[in-house]
Amino acid sequence: MSQKINLWRLLLKTFILFAIFNFAFTLLPFDSGSSISIYNNLIFGRERLPFGESPTQSYNLSLFDLDAMFASHIVTDTPKSENEYRVIVIGDSSVWGTLLRPEETLSGQLNRLNLSVRDKKISVYNLGYPTISLTKDLLVLEKAMQYEPDLLIWMLTLESFPADKQLTTPLVAHNIERVQKLDTAYDLHLDLNSDALLQPSFWDTTLIGRRRSLADWARLQLYGVMWGITGVDQLYPENYESAKTDFEKDELFHGWSPPELFLDQLAFDMVKAGFRITGEVPLILVNEPILISDGKNSDIRYNYFYPRWAYDQYRSIFSEMSLENDWAYHDYWDIVPAGEFTNSAIHLSSAGEAILAKAISEMILIEATR
């Protein structure tokens, strides 16, 4: 009989202890801006931010904790030395390098050119992150400023401008606090009550509520071991579907029909905010190369993303705005031939990246010698 009581007591005690432990978790400071990491300690940091949809094969995963993500990146490794000219590139998956090995990406190829200026070695860091949204780029840009860049290059494309693209990307949706701060600091006029943004409840700050992000952190560390052992951070399929070059007679762009883009629906505010974030540090905007198709209805559309009218208009708006605001802006939209695109209208092959890297290296040298 007494043993029965012991059993129930034990269960009760376990439950109470767990509850205390669970709620004590809410008191722990998680937003200290840094994250414990085996990267850059036991193993080399990653050459690009963690992202991956098939973790077991790519030894990489997508998570939402920006601090943990940066802590795994090689850029956080060493403080900048005297003779380093540090360039950070941000942007979407074309910068991150879908289907490309780290050394084949834009940043990888720029580093392989061994550029230097006035005895300073130019080192280029890849802080691109897949998914297309200027708000996401801003989150990365703001964080990147901690790492003392001498120059920032922001690769952009029209698809990242529409207002409806801003908050839905997971990295933004799961980082409401950071987005709020950015919005207040730089007057972004974001719809912070949007359903796209996930509002954390008190429950989400407990151990149980945080289990997903804790598990993500742990997996990031473990896959780091695999990254260290194999140098693999992406799945490279032998076959993939090439970017579409034949299209329906469709002129719509994000629901807008010709002739005019709605300027107020394009997030140029974000670009302005980017310049305010970088302040004294030079920031160069680059309109990234797109696939110019030569297939069915390519007189109407350039590619899967863009009807010609919309894209042409975007280019002229962008160059006008740049003149008006005195932005450093380069338009490389057509420098890569159609054959050098891979599985999307913005993803380049290694040779395509080489063409782009050459153009950008000249741009960097001019900026760095200024």
Place this chain on the structure above:
Amino acid sequence: MTITQIAILAFVAIPLGWLTRKWQRVNLLLIISILIIFWLQPALPLRYLDFFLPTLSIGLTVLTWALTASPEVRHQKESKTSAVITLCVIFFLATTRYLNFDNFLTPTRPPPIGQVLFLLAIFVVGTFLLARQKSSSSNTLLWAGFTVLVILFIILKTPALALIASRGWRLFIGQNASLASSSDIYWLGYSYLAFRLIHTIRDRQSGRLPDVALGEYLTYVIFFPSFSVGPIDRVERFIKGLRQLESAYSDDILVGGQRLVVGLFKKFVIADSLAMIALNPLSATQAQSPLGAWVLLYAYAFQIFFDFSGYTDIAIGLAQFLGISLPENFKQPYRKSNLTLFWNSWHITLTQWFRAYFFNPFVRALRKSRKLSAGMMILVSQLVTMSLIGLWHGVMWSFVLWGLWHGIGLFVQNRWSGWAKTRLAGASLSTRTRRILSLLGIALTFNYVALGWVWFVLPNPSQGWQFILLLFGGA
């Protein structure tokens, strides 16, 4: 088993443990075990087979019982009751095809009732014929049963034969035979089931099998906590716990609960984390340096241990809820100072099975024939036994190599310790020296075992060799 399945099993086992203490212990355990082995069987691409395989598991068990039981036991009333219960449960499962909850207790929709009844009728007739014998089954008949079980085992574990079997079933049931694959037939629990059945057949032959009623026998073989992951208990040990409760219910819940929690932690936290960095056929080709290769290998060595021993803890914990103590399968194997001690503490119930039913008879025969020198006899029996243990995991060269690796290791260690025994017998070693020697032994044994896993985990021996070269900086 997934964590959800284990949680459900625990929720079933806790009240069941209480209920079976009061009422109908054997029959309740039997009914629940039958339901659960159908439920645990994964869905298969071969139509209806995921219903027929658990049915076969039960049918083979009943036939083996009728084959091995003594004439007096065969006609006990309680065995007849158990037979009727078993038939009713399977019949009920088959009828879910026509009720509105198919796919709930069975992995897919059960076959048409006629087919199920036909198969059951075969088993009933077979059992009836065996049970009708006036005396115990003849040795020939027992060997025939043994052979059937072994042949089934070989078919399932040999990829080429499994492919033929899959093709055959597809043709039989009217599916596209060109889609057949060697991994089509996943017969949950057969490896363990067959070894439990063979154990009773061999014990009947040596006259050591205790009298066991059908319900007890079936519960022993398909007991749900250990059905798919072992351990392989011995029937006389199992029925002791079945017939007589040894501890209070609350004690069982406490002890079993602790064991379950430890097992869950080992399997789902440690092993599943290690799995992310453990050696596998893909990562073996990707590792860029010897250091990295060793990390992969050690991670695998610990992953397989925590995975398997975690599952064993879960099985032991669940069984304890039901008042049954299953035998231990692991006793800190990586902390043993030589390979013999390692094999005394790794997958213990399997090695004991092989020792009792293969190694000992084999060595006894060799000893009596006196044809081989002592050294040769040890070499041959170690190599053959360990190869067979390798083949138990699958009929593939990689498993044979793994077995041979351990066979050679055991032989060398046996010779070495024989040599050392005579040399070091007089020497008085200080405790400190002994301690150091023991630590060296542990390190050597662990690394030997870890290197052995290379053959185990990489299905292609030449890939295994490449990886060994990489480990030692030669690739």
Place this chain on the structure above:
Amino acid sequence: MTTEIIKPLSTFIAAEILRQPSREIAADEKLISSGLIDSFSLMDLALFVEDTFGVQIDDTELNADTFDTLNALAELIQARL
């Protein structure tokens, strides 16, 4: 009674298995689980028991669960004499 059984067993183990004729083996010393007697020597021991006492020890009984000490082995033999 059991001491009469233990004596020849312990002499056999010390001389033939351990090769240390002067070694004393305690009646409660663990033989199998400690690794003192390996699986080959265990068979030698079984054959010795058969020859000496005319008692059969089955292949399935050669394990630490059935007997791990001289005491336990002697009891097993005693029961079958």
